[in-house]
Amino acid sequence: MEHVLTALAQSLSRLPDRILVSLAQIITFVSFDLLRIRRSLMLRNIGIAFGNSKSAAEMEHIARQSVLNFVLSIFETMISIRKPIADRIEVRGGEHLRAALAEGRGVYILCFxxxxxxxMGAKVTRAFKPAYVVVKKVGGQGTNRFVERLRFKNGFYWIRRDKKGDGMRGIREVLDRGEIVGFVIDQARPGEPRLPFFGTPAKTNTSFAAIWSRRPAPVVPGYMHRTAFGEHLMEFEPALDLVSSENRSEDILKHSLLFNQVVEHAVRKYPEHYFWLHNRWK
Structure with a gap:
């Protein structure tokens, strides 16, 4: 599979941008309008998030654009085998990340x-300091090797979790070097508590808040959206004000709820760029 994906990536990278955009639009039409893959789930999620503030037509537009943007992201990532992925990214609010890094404790980027x-990961490494993320394997061995090879080439690094304790150990090492850990928090996890997300209880990833309580460092929200094919705006907000108390369990829930609110804020700004395919409200 690695060789097949490499050949496909090489072929796509030779196509003009306008052809890739047209191809992405065709794939979106087939998957969303003809095959209707996860269409009902996406519309349900958008309906929960926005309620009566969006019409049926507006919610359908958000869902269709979300699929298109996801396909475009895949294409942008694949053609990075030959073309730099981070060259055409504008940074807004970079002073917030620099101020957090200046504290010398490393930085968490709250991302989703x-x-x-x-x-985004590639640009953070190039513009600030090396960025790492705790990730799971992507697909089978061949697919995962292909993805890891692209990430390494782009400067988007990862923390391996081959055995228990690897994740926390890797996070400490990165932060102790004064570098950056990106933590993706917007996927449901089994056994997690249900906390308000867009006003409706959703299984919420509390592991980030738990990790922060063991190794505190500034937490800077960061996100981006596409302005054209291969062009993006990346935004950072001021570091969150996280306060610890003597009750660690309550702190974890309180901070996790705050993280949910950060995600809500960004998604309301750019709903067409959010990945609505996750079933957050299982």
Whole structure:
């Protein structure tokens, strides 16, 4: 599979941008309008998030554009085998990340599935300091090797979790070097508590808040959205004000709820760029 994906990536990288955009539009039409893959789930999620503030036509537009943007992200990532993925990214609010890094404790970037997160990781490394993310394997061995090879080429690094304790150990090492850990928090996890997300209880990833309580460092929200094919705006907000108390369990829930609110804020700004395919409200 690695060789097949490499050949496909090489072929796509030789096509003009306008052809890739047209191809992405065709794939979106087939998957969303003809095959209707996860269409009902996406519309349900958008309906929960926005309620009566969006019409049926507006919610359908958001869902269709979300699929298109996801396909475009795949294409942008694949053609990075030959073309730099982070060259055409504008940074806004970079002073917030620099101020956090200046504290010398390393930085967590609170991130989520909005925009091309592969391009975001690459740009953070190039513009600030090396960026790492705790990730699971992507597909089978061949697919995962292909993805890892592209990430390494782009400067988007990862923390391996081959055995228990690897994740926390890797996070400490990165932060102790004064570098950056990106933590993706917007996927449901089994056994997690249900906390308000767009006003409706959703299984919420509390592991980031738990990790922060063991190794504190500034937490800077960061996200991006596409302005054109291969062009993006990456935004950072001021570091969050996280306060610890003597009750660690309550702190974890309180901070996790705050993280949910950060995601809500960004998704409301750029709903067409959010990955609505996750079933957050299982």
């Amino acid at each position: 599935h909005l925009g091309n997160w592969e391009a």
